[in-house]
Amino acid sequence: xxxxxxxxxxxxxxxxxxxxxxxxxxxxxxxxxxxxxxxxxxxxxxxxxxxxxxxxxxxxxxxxxxxxxxxxxxxxxxxxxxxxxxxxxxxxxxxxxxxxxxxxxxxxxxxxxxxxxxxxxxxxxxxxxxxxxxxxxxxxxxxxxxxxxxxxxxxxxxxxxxxxxxxxxxxxxxxxxxxxxxxxxxxxxxxxxxxxxxxxxxxxxxxxxxxxxxxxxxxxxxxxxxxxxxxxxxxxxxxxxxxxxxxxxxxxxxxxxxxxxxxxxxxxxxxxxxxxxxxxxxxxxxxxxxxxxxxxxxxxxxxxxxxxxxxxxxxxxxxxxxxxxxxxxxxxxxxxxxxxxxxxxxxxxxxxxxxxxxxxxxxxxxxxxxxxxxxxxxxxxxxxxxxxxxxxxxxxxxxxxxxxxxxxxxxxxxxxxxxxxxxxxxxxxxxxxxxxxxxxxxxxxxxxxxxxxxxxxxxxxxxxxxxxxxxxxxxxxxxxxxxxxxxxxxxxxxxxxxxxxxxxxxxxxxxxxxxxxxxxxxxxxxxxxxxxxxxxxxxxxxxxxxxxxx
Numbered sequence: 001x002x003x004x005x006x007x008x009x010x011x012x013x014x015x016x017x018x019x020x021x022x023x024x025x026x027x028x029x030x031x032x033x034x035x036x037x038x039x040x041x042x043x044x045x046x047x048x049x050x051x052x053x054x055x056x057x058x059x060x061x062x063x064x065x066x067x068x069x070x071x072x073x074x075x076x077x078x079x080x081x082x083x084x085x086x087x088x089x090x091x092x093x094x095x096x097x098x099x100x101x102x103x104x105x106x107x108x109x110x111x112x113x114x115x116x117x118x119x120x121x122x123x124x125x126x127x128x129x130x131x132x133x134x135x136x137x138x139x140x141x142x143x144x145x146x147x148x149x150x151x152x153x154x155x156x157x158x159x160x161x162x163x164x165x166x167x168x169x170x171x172x173x174x175x176x177x178x179x180x181x182x183x184x185x186x187x188x189x190x191x192x193x194x195x196x197x198x199x200x201x202x203x204x205x206x207x208x209x210x211x212x213x214x215x216x217x218x219x220x221x222x223x224x225x226x227x228x229x230x231x232x233x234x235x236x237x238x239x240x241x242x243x244x245x246x247x248x249x250x251x252x253x254x255x256x257x258x259x260x261x262x263x264x265x266x267x268x269x270x271x272x273x274x275x276x277x278x279x280x281x282x283x284x285x286x287x288x289x290x291x292x293x294x295x296x297x298x299x300x301x302x303x304x305x306x307x308x309x310x311x312x313x314x315x316x317x318x319x320x321x322x323x324x325x326x327x328x329x330x331x332x333x334x335x336x337x338x339x340x341x342x343x344x345x346x347x348x349x350x351x352x353x354x355x356x357x358x359x360x361x362x363x364x365x366x367x368x369x370x371x372x373x374x375x376x377x378x379x380x381x382x383x384x385x386x387x388x389x390x391x392x393x394x395x396x397x398x399x400x401x402x403x404x405x406x407x408x409x410x411x412x413x414x415x416x417x418x419x420x421x422x423x424x425x426x427x428x429x430x431x432x433x434x435x436x437x438x439x440x441x442x443x444x445x446x447x448x449x450x451x452x453x454x455x456x457x458x459x460x461x462x463x464x465x466x467x468x469x470x471x472x473x474x475x476x477x478x479x480x481x482x483x484x485x486x487x488x489x490x491x492x493x494x495x496x497x498x499x500x501x502x503x504x505x506x507x508x509x510x511x512x513x514x515x516x517x518x519x520x521x522x523x524x525x526x527x528x529x530x531x532x533x534x535x536x537x538x539x540x541x542x543x544x545x546x547x548x549x550x
Contacts, residue, residue, distance in 0.1 A: 001481045002451045004067040007041045009059035012512045021497045024477035027485050028492050028525055029501030034512025035485045045095045046125060047117025054097050066093045068124055074449045075123035083116045126452045128436050136436050137423055143408035149443050150369030155362045162358040163402040169351035173344045183334040190331045197324035202306050207317035210303040217296045227286050234279045243272050362404045367395055373442060380438035383468040389414050433457040441472050451481045458488040470494040489529040493546035498522050
């Protein structure tokens with residue numbers, strides 16, 4: 001609910017503070033007094049597109065502040081949360097327009113964009129009038145309005161879920177077809193590569209082992225001759241034999257040397273043992289250097305084959321095994337491609353059937369709701385002196401989507417047998433206003449929490465018809481908030497709260513202001529609307545009669 005509106009230095013408004021109430025709020029005043037400026041200012045703070053020049057002459061900037069009450073569950077809370085703005089039970093919108101045209105906006109003292117303001121405005125205010133292209137006259141929103149009236153959210157949810165399933169099935173099939181086409185284009189490569197890799201069967205770490213063994217065998221050819229010579233020098237024919245002879249000679253002489261040779265004999269014995277160990281080690285090494293030349297050739301062939309495949313496929317030698325497994329997987333997918341495609345086609349067919357069923361049920365519900373809406377609008381048109389007019393909710397096929405496959409449009413025919421067409425093109429000004437009111441009354445949901453503004457929606461009607469308009473506005477305002485700009489005394493008399501828009505000229509400066517009216521002032525204002533500039537006692541009597549009849 002709009003609780004307060006403060007305007008400073010906007011067009012011919014110097015400073016204005018208004019406190020609005022629940023129920024039907026009426027604003028009256030002479031033509032040109034500034035009622036449209038009030039709506040322009042409200043549209044400015046809500047981010048609507050309007051006049052380019054709004055700052056009052058002589059002022060540096062214009063400013064509008066609007067304060068709204070937000071009950072729990074109000075749709076504005078979701079907009080605030082998505083925009084990362086502070087919430088609460090009070091919403092304060094403030095927007096400034098500088099002299100150079102720059103516009104700056106705040107929501108609860110936090111800077112925000114005009115886009116956020118417009119998102120909030122859709123949850124806060126509905127403007128209805130002859131030039132309303134944001135609400136009931138916009139065919140893009142007619143399906144949404146019908147769905148709200150019809151109240152079948154479970155069918156809508158089922159259709160959206162079925163559409164998601166259908167979209168996913170189509171995506172999976174498309175991706176599978178593309179992958180299969182790609183694999184079929186490289187089928188020869190896959191089969192050749194897998195056969196080649198399977199035949200070689202490279203193992204993890206094998207390339208390093210082969211390289212080490214190859215280098216070992218290549219080195220053996222160069223050092224074996226030196227090792228053999230060393231063994232010959234150390235063995236029985238060399239140092240080992242000479243040391244053995246020396247040890248025997250010393251041991252034979254030790255009996256007569258009276259212990260002088262004992263130390264030398266012990267040392268020589270130890271050296272003889274160490275020499276034996278050295279000979280054994282050299283023999284072992286020499287045995288290890290023995291290899292089959294054919295083995296070197298085989299090792300090199302396999303090593304070069306592994307490295308060649310790795311270069312061919314652009315992977316490391318140790319990754320050939322994993323690469324081969326990936327190719328096998330793709331080849332297996334290719335081999336079972338037809339079976340997989342059949343399963344995906346089946347899944348798509350099932351998803352299409354599920355969507356057709358859900359969308360069909362939603363279409364049936366919409367057609368039933370359209371009939372109820374047409375009947376409800378017809379019932380509202382009769383008291384508005386448009387009993388011969390025909391309102392029709394047309395439903396046509398359109399491209400399927402998450403909201404079904406129905407295009408919804410509200411059409412009218414002003415007389416039986418006349419061609420029907422869009423509201424804005426067929427109805428005249430006064431007729432359009434009454435059509436909009438009848439439609440709004442039929443569609444109204446009191447729990448929406450939206451403030452409704454009607455801009456001269458009673459234009460072109462009077463008498464009993466104007467009274468019928470006023471009573472329907474009062475019905476809309478029951479448990480809600482409605483603001484109506486009106487020139488009709490019958491409508492004004494039905495208001496729960498009444499303001500008069502006035503234009504004043506002081507020191508050659510024109511300003512517009514809005515003043516709340518008490519009971520006596522209200523009688524005079526309605527009498528002015530009845531009689532014109534000269535208020536007579538008869539006009540006051542008529543005004544009192546109108547007020548008494550509410």
